[in-house]
Amino acid sequence: MEPVPVETSKRHGSGLAGWSIEHPIGVTMIALAVIVVGIFSLSRLSVDLLPRLIYPEISVRISDPGVPALVMEDRITRFVEEQLAITEDMINIQSSTSQGRSSVDLIFPYGKDIDIALRDASTRLDRARRLLPDTIDQPTIFKRDPSQIPVMQYAISSGLRSPVELRSWVEDVFSKWFINLPGVAAAEVGGGLEREIQILPDPVRLAGLGLDVDDVVEALLRNHREDPSGRLRTDRQEISGRISGRFDSVEALAGLSIELPAGGQVSLDDVAQILDTHKDERLRIRANGTPALQLSIQSQPDANTISVANHVQERMHWLSDQGLLPTDIDIYPITDQSIYVRQALNNSVLAVVSGALLAMSVVYVFLGNLRRTLIIGSAIPIAVMVTFVLMGLGNLTLNIMTLGGLALGVGMLVDNTIVMLENIYRHQREGESSHDDAANAAAEVNSAILASTSTNLAAILPFLFVGGLVGLLFRELIITISAAVVASMVIALTLVPALASRVLTHKTSRFRHLIDRFINILQTGYANLISQVLQFRWPIPLVFILLLLVSLPTFISGSQTFLPTLDDGQVDLRVIGDPDITLDEMDRRVLIIEQLARQDPDVDSVFVVSGGFVWGRASREAANQASMTVQLTSLSERQISSQQWINRMNQQIAEQQLAGIQVRMRQRGIRGIRTSTSDDDISVRIQGPELDVLDSLAGETVNRLEALPGIQNLGYSSEEQVLELDFKVDRQRAAALGIDVQDINEALIMALEGRVVTDFYEGGRGYDMRVKLPEHLAEDVQDLESVMLFPASEGRQTLYLGDLAEVDLTKAPGNILRDSQMRIVEISASLVDGYPLGEVLAAIEVALVGMPLPDGYSRFDGGAAQTLKEGQKLTGVLLLLALFLVFVVMAVQYESLRNPLVIILSVPFSAIGVAGGLTLLGMPLSMPVWLGMIMLAGIVVNNAIVLVEYIELQQDRGMQRDDAIIAAARLRLRPILMTTMTTVAGMLPLAIGMGEGSEMLQPLAVAIVFGLSFSMLVGLLLVPVIYSYFHPAMRKAQRFSQAEPYVAS
Structure with a gap:
């Protein structure tokens, strides 16, 4: 190709728009390439309900079955807390102890590299493990993140197999089919009955032979084992050896020989009953009324929820097609997280598409020309594709936040293209050549487009530096909106001039004439209204100020919550x-x-x-x-x-x-979102040393709160109690017989719970082998005193439990909570639908005023109250920062302070519309609403910028102040109406709330829709008045902008 002559380049203008006009094919091909790459990026994006949330928390779980909560707290929880409390950067440690279970949670500040923290905590836990009781199960330590929530859960039942056989099949066969699937982290089995080999010695028979239970255990340990036997070295090779001493069947185990003190042997089945049975039943699971087992499929932290669910379902179909699922077994899903994720994402996509169609419909109504509408509409798909590319590069996921960002921004994407195209069309009507009019028009509005985009970004980009849950939740939404808005600006400066210079004509249709006639009527009426307003200025500011004062209670003392409920x-x-x-x-x-x-x-x-x-x-x-x-x-x-x-x-x-x-x-609650360390909406915690005192204080607190409206499920943690056997040993008698407390406890354990002494292997799988006394010896509390603890021996008669201890049945704590290594009691409740969290929290605070606490006891919020207060403080600061940055951008852009001040003073009045929308729809003030108000700070200034710019231009051309205001008001009405209505139309589907998942961003959209709609009135009525107050009749201020704005048709 021949180079373009220099003269031509100058004639067509310089800069990005001028280059685009001269290279329409290149610009179009770049746009096409962006669409192709965007589609490719879209196909590779992970899909989930929410952005990836990795909470700065690490959890440790330790089990010791059968151990009372008080003993677990003393022996395990306290010690683990002490060892882990020195983990680097940890800010709090909390724990929960129940019977046989200790749970310790380490909390770190947001921003902490949780992988480093996990390694540090794991090292400290390994050191502590050596000092913990030998009876505990292997401790587990893991990060708290939404992947801990099962993606899918299945219920499995059988009408023919026993519960033991069903559990064995699920564990050994069925669950193994899923653990190697992409994205699957684990397939956990719950419920059912686990196989166990039980050996029940007859204490009377043993005593008659001079044996005791320890002799049975010793015989098992010495004869049922498989150990290495060394290595045989020959001239050619070295061969390892092992002794195969395990019994391979229950029948063989029954023949185990036990040496008698007096000589001779006795077989195991002569002194004990041997049962191939199951562990004690402690959980009963039913699915839709049918006894069942539960299989939980958990995903890996970065896995795609829908993809994992698809893989699991495909494996289920394959197993069925291959005949690998027995006909007597029924398998049906309990929960499937992907169903809701799909519905929520489909609704978000629908909101994007319907919003785009509504916005384009508004554009067409104003323009009355399909070709011009399509040029403007090209910004939407191309900007969306650019956003998908950036999402892929930024490792973002496709979720309701990113799609919600597109749904929120779809109406804003056409604003810049409207400004550009309308100005090009005006120049065409004035008779310029198609290339010159596009170049000149682009030069006129470059400044306005840049200013509009800059103010939008200035308001929301500070949100990217916010930490905590708010930052985790909304960062991807802000990135998505920012990327789409910047992309639309580039499109307005490149593709729109390139297309408009070649395909636009100034011919108008009959429909366009009707629209123009209607707009002219509006313009004339509006100009007359402004003429009257300028003669009587003071009522307008007064009315708006009064409306603002009336709306303030909505933000100060109105209904408040942290996040809406999905x-x-x-x-x-x-x-x-x-x-x-x-x-x-x-x-x-x-x-x-x-x-x-x-x-x-x-x-x-x-x-x-x-x-x-x-x-x-x-x-x-x-x-x-x-x-x-x-x-x-x-x-x-x-x-x-x-x-x-x-x-x-x-x-x-x-x-x-x-x-x-x-x-x-x-x-x-919302899957994967934890607004506090408590699972309840409301949590009041009382801290102190004594459980009895804490329980009493919790009871009094509940009495004060139970009459309050708005709360339900009121209760407290210490009301969870269990029955406990309290054995009081007669120390003097025991000492006289040479028996200590540990000896008695070991005998009691064998009588009540038994001990797992070794494993029994069959079919490549190990099962617990438990030795315990027969259950018929202790079927009730009264039977315990007659349980034989020690058989007769030389110089000592047979001793029963009643000879050495008293047995009392008492109530004990079922769950012990601790915070910062001190005991607490938690009073918790959930909200009644329709009652805002902030209002209920205020009522609770009033109800607890005057409730005395003993020395050493304190009360604090443990639920979402603290999160709500922190969020409100943070968003308040961000709102002020957004206003300041928008002002800075305008001042830098236009090298003026007076007119940016005129514009920024109009922004707070958009809160009137927000308050009206929340009141009308009965919505509480929430974090999405605050985010919407922050976004408004960058959006609502656009109308004021358009109006003030043209007022300045008319004064530069010699008009008096009031005449310039009236002329600008008349000519700027159409673009102000167009940009406002397209933005509102684009967000309307999200504000309406279309199906599952829409609840999260609906308040944000409502805030913008109502706030922007009202701000249009502010821009049309209040801004001219403010401008007139800031500028005397004889204008002396310097120019607001050096770029001449476009003139609306």
Whole structure:
């Protein structure tokens, strides 16, 4: 190609727009390349509900089955806390101790490299492990992140196999099919009965032969083993040896010989009963009324939720097609996180597409020309594709935040192209050549486009430097909006001039004439209104100031919450029974509640765990507790919200008058989001040394709070109690017989729980081998005193428990909480639907005023209250920073202070529209609303910039101040209406709230839609008045802008 002559280049203008006009093919091909690369990037983006959230927390779990909570706290929790408390950069340590389970959580500041913290904590835990009791299971340590929540859960049942056989098949066969799938971290099995070999010695028979239980254990350990036997070295090779001494069947085990003190031998089955049975049943699981096991599929931290679910479902279909699933086994899903993720993302995509169509419809109505509408609309898909490319480079995921960012920005994307195209069209009508008009028009509006984009970015980019949960949640949304807005600016300066210079004509249609006539009527009426306003200026500012004062209570003392609630239809139900309730009694009561739920037409599935809970790899066993997960049908299939369903179910349960239990239900929070270390909406914590005092203070607190409106499921942690056997040893008698407390405890353990002494291997799998006394010897508390502890020996008669100790049945704490290595009691509750968190927290604070606390005890917030206060403080600072930066950008852009001040003073009045929208729709003030107001600071100035720029231009051309204001008001009305209405139309689907997942960003969109709509009135009415006050009739201020703005058609 021949080079373009220099004269031509100068004639067509310089800069990015001028180059684009001269290279239309190049610009078009670059745009096409961006679309192709964007589609490629889109195909490679991970998909999830929310951005990746890695909380700065590390959890340690230690199990020692059967050990009371007080003993666990003393022997394990305190010691682990002391060892881990010196982990570098840790800011707090919290723990929860229950029977047989200790959980310690380390909390770090946001921004801490959690992988480094995990290595440090793991090293310290390894050192501490050597000093912990030998009876504990291997401690586990892991990062707290949403991947701990199972992606999918299956219920597995069989009408033919025993619970033991079913559990063995699921563990040994079925679960193994999933652990090697891409993105799958673990396949955890819960419930059912685990196989166990039990040896039940007859203490009377043993005593008659001069033996005791220890002799049985010793014989097992010495004869049931497989050990290395050294190596045989020959001239050619070296061969390792081992002794195969394990019994390979229960029958062979029964023939184990035990040496008698008097000589001779006795076989094991002569002195003990040998059972191929199962561990004690402590959990009962049902899925939709059928006894079942639970298989939980957990994903890797960076895995794609939908992709993992697809792989799991494909494997299920493959197993079925290959005939690898036995016909007697039923497998059905309990939960599938991908279903809600898909629905939420589909709704977000729908919001983007429908918003784009609405925005383009508005553009077409104003322009009345399809060709010009399509040129403007080209900014949307290209800017979206640029955003996808940047998301891929930035390792972002496709989630409701990034898609929500596109849905929020889709209306804003056409603003710059509208400015550019309208000015080009005006020049065409004035008779310039197609190339010259595009170049000149582009030069006129470069400054306005740059200023508009700069103010948008100045308001929101500081959000990227915010840490904490707010930063984790909204950073990707801000990045997405920023990328799309910058892309739209580049498109307005390149592709739009290139296309407009070649395909636009100044011909107008009949429809356009009608639109122009209507706009002219509006312009004339508006100009007359401004003429009257300038003669009587003071009422306008007064009215707006009064409206602002009226709206202020919405932001100061109005309804407040941290985040809106996503209604995914999952309801968690927890049942707490009296301490003396048995597993069977608890299960009977739970079954009644389960049947009520299953009969409800809005319920899709019910999953029940009696005796505790099972959640992925976590579980807790307590006979007097139960948990239930109810999955409601989708929002489109039911007429009520999850909270309304809870209210209805609570009433039905109350009518059953179930004695001895408390039922608490709550809507499950947003998957993967933890606004505090507490799982409840409301948490008040009292710290102090004595459990009895803490329990009393918690009871008094509950009494003060139970009458408050807006709270439900009120309770406190220390009310979880269990029955405990308290053995009081007669130390003098024991010492006289040469027996110490440890000897008695070892004998008691063997009588009550038994000990796992070794493993029994069969089919390549190991099973516990437990030695314990027969259960019929101690079926009730009264039987314990007659349990033989020590058989008769030389110089000593047979000793029973009643000879050495008294047995008392007492109540003990079921769960002990600690914070900063001190005991606490937590008073918790959930919100009633419709009651804002801030309002309820204020009522709680008033109710607890005057409640005395003893010396050494303190009270503090442990739930979302602190997070809410921190979030409000942070967003307040960010809002002020946004206003300052927007002012700075305008001052730098235009080398003026007076007019930027005129514009920035109009921004706060957009809060009137926000307050009106929240009040009209009954929405509380939340973090998304604050973010919307911060974004408004950069958006609402655009209309004022357009108006003030043209006022300045008209005065430079010789008009008096008031005449210039009236002329600018008339000519700027069309672009102000267009840009405002396209932005509002683009966000409208998100503000309406279209289906699942829309609840998170709906308040943000509502804030912008109502705030921007009202700010249009501010720009049209108040800005001219403010300008007139800041500028005397004889204008002396310097120019606002050196670039001549476009003139609307």
